Amino acid sequence: MKNNIIILGGGQAGIYAAREIRQNDSESNIKILGEENLLPYERPPLSKDFLLDKKNEEDLYFHSSEVLKNENIEFENILINKVDFENKKLFAKNDDVYSYDSLLISTGSENKKLSLDDNLKNDVYYLRNLEEAKKIKEIVSNKNKITIIGGGFIGLEIASSLCQLQKKVTVIEIGNQLMGRIIPKQIADLVQNAHIEHGNEIILNKQIEKITKKNGIYEILLNDNSLIETNFIIAGIGSTPSVKLFENTNLKLDNGIVTNQFCETSIKDVYAAGDVSNFYHPLYERNMRLESYQHAQNHGICAGKNIAGVKTEYSSIPWMWSDQFNLNLQLTGICDDYDEIIERGNDINNGLIYFFLKKNKIRGACGVGIIGKVGRDIRITSKLTEKDTIVDKQILSDQNLKLNKLIQK
Amino acid sequence: MSEENWIEVGSIDSIEEEDLIRFDHQDKTFCVYKLTDGFYATDGICTHEAVHLEDGLVMDDEIECPMHQGIFNIKSGEALSPPACEDLKTYPVKVDNDKIFIKID
Numbered sequence A: 001m002k003n004n005i006i007i008l009g010g011g012q013a014g015i016y017a018a019r020e021i022r023q024n025d026s027e028s029n030i031k032i033l034g035e036e037n038l039l040p041y042e043r044p045p046l047s048k049d050f051l052l053d054k055k056n057e058e059d060l061y062f063h064s065s066e067v068l069k070n071e072n073i074e075f076e077n078i079l080i081n082k083v084d085f086e087n088k089k090l091f092a093k094n095d096d097v098y099s100y101d102s103l104l105i106s107t108g109s110e111n112k113k114l115s116l117d118d119n120l121k122n123d124v125y126y127l128r129n130l131e132e133a134k135k136i137k138e139i140v141s142n143k144n145k146i147t148i149i150g151g152g153f154i155g156l157e158i159a160s161s162l163c164q165l166q167k168k169v170t171v172i173e174i175g176n177q178l179m180g181r182i183i184p185k186q187i188a189d190l191v192q193n194a195h196i197e198h199g200n201e202i203i204l205n206k207q208i209e210k211i212t213k214k215n216g217i218y219e220i221l222l223n224d225n226s227l228i229e230t231n232f233i234i235a236g237i238g239s240t241p242s243v244k245l246f247e248n249t250n251l252k253l254d255n256g257i258v259t260n261q262f263c264e265t266s267i268k269d270v271y272a273a274g275d276v277s278n279f280y281h282p283l284y285e286r287n288m289r290l291e292s293y294q295h296a297q298n299h300g301i302c303a304g305k306n307i308a309g310v311k312t313e314y315s316s317i318p319w320m321w322s323d324q325f326n327l328n329l330q331l332t333g334i335c336d337d338y339d340e341i342i343e344r345g346n347d348i349n350n351g352l353i354y355f356f357l358k359k360n361k362i363r364g365a366c367g368v369g370i371i372g373k374v375g376r377d378i379r380i381t382s383k384l385t386e387k388d389t390i391v392d393k394q395i396l397s398d399q400n401l402k403l404n405k406l407i408q409k
Numbered sequence B: 001m002s003e004e005n006w007i008e009v010g011s012i013d014s015i016e017e018e019d020l021i022r023f024d025h026q027d028k029t030f031c032v033y034k035l036t037d038g039f040y041a042t043d044g045i046c047t048h049e050a051v052h053l054e055d056g057l058v059m060d061d062e063i064e065c066p067m068h069q070g071i072f073n074i075k076s077g078e079a080l081s082p083p084a085c086e087d088l089k090t091y092p093v094k095v096d097n098d099k100i101f102i103k104i105d
Ligand SMILES: Cc1cc2nc3c(=O)[nH]c(=O)nc-3n(C[C@H](O)[C@H](O)[C@H](O)COP(=O)(O)OP(=O)(O)OC[C@H]3O[C@@H](n4cnc5c(N)ncnc54)[C@H](O)[C@@H]3O)c2cc1C
Pocket: A008, A009, A010, A011, A012, A013, A014, A033, A034, A035, A036, A042, A043, A044, A045, A046, A047, A078, A079, A080, A081, A106, A107, A108, A109, A127, A128, A129, A154, A242, A245, A273, A274, A275, A276, A290, A291, A292, A293, A294, A296, A319, A320, A321, A322, A323
């Protein structure tokens, strides 16, 4: 049957869903509606290789317009600002109306903003999209002292990139460690040391009292009365799912759009995937929301299958990475529900990993090391988690014993 | 086929099954694999970013990059999973007198 399928949000989950639908359904109309006037692109390089000029805009696109054309997937640059789920319609500002039979919502997430005086609203920059990355790149080219507010992944990646561009960078973090409590403190401290060794200043446990601007220079007053002078401010203080559009509808929301393991929302024929969805994970038997590259891809693919009528459960083990300087940090599974922690390795050159276990099975792991050193073990860990295996703790804790021994059993 | 292009990598015992070793020759670096049906060779560096695949995971006929989990088919070099999208170069391999050789062009 020929359906009108609309994908709201032209990011990573959206494009993977579109192509998966086409693989299973050659007839239906597939249209992606995207607010950004760009074909879907990868965001991870924005804070890393794009800032460092190692990748340019063309390198970021997932697929060329030819691929979309060949697969008969339409992309329209439009901002949707109203939905009517009852009549299956979406509305744009210019009164254009889009009718759908099935809808995928993949609107991603948006950056939290600092509450600032009106006269400073345009002075603090954020990084979510290519346009912002270009702007940051252009401005930093003639600034020297840069302050990053927020010591999360994105803030630290920007700090690493700008340091490599010879900028004097200060990171201010409100918590007592970098990257939130989800990352084991020992790992956060190693990453912090790397920043300090490269010349970045890291300030923990401090809150911003006030920002003032004088002659193009900003003064940031902290709650211990210390003052930081800076030429440019970037904030990375977390993000929230992009759901404003649905707030006054009957779509079930709770930290994003609530979906089941088939990417279905509370409304029939409406699906959600990627950063915006708070999905049920059958292995962990709970809902979770992830902001990660691998998840956006796999969740998009799974939504695409379900929309095309191929009922498919989503049970991928979460995985994400962050690259800072010559370090690669990886997280798999969930690291906040455990009764035992096992450490493997103890130095950054060979990589070290913390495994989080519950009832002798791995629930998640977090590792960091010089590039390349933790990936294989983290990947094996994902497989062990997926298989719900009871693990030999001796092998887990001894870096001289190969982890794939555990898989083959 | 000129003889000189076959470069000796090492003995067939130097690689465990379903595993790989790194092999450097002049200014190039390679990965040489032992799969259930024989030996294979590819470029050593991932086509996505400059990370060596020697620390990657070999599963069946695939090598998975340790950095961002890009996956390549070891026999054909085909990039199978993003963020890797460019294929990996492969090289012919032969075994002679229990020694592995790869043919570098
Ligand atoms: C700077 C940065 C670095 C990152 N680095 C990493 C990393 O190293 N590793 C990792 O695993 N993950 C990383 N991520 C996370 C990863 O990129 C995201 O999880 C992923 O892009 C989410 O995909 P998505 O499709 O859900 O949303 P997005 O890719 O964000 O796409 C959503 C799209 O929907 C559009 N949209 C929203 N509302 C509307 C509307 N009303 N009408 C029309 N269009 C709309 C948005 O403009 C956007 O284009 C990073 C993210 C950022 C921003």
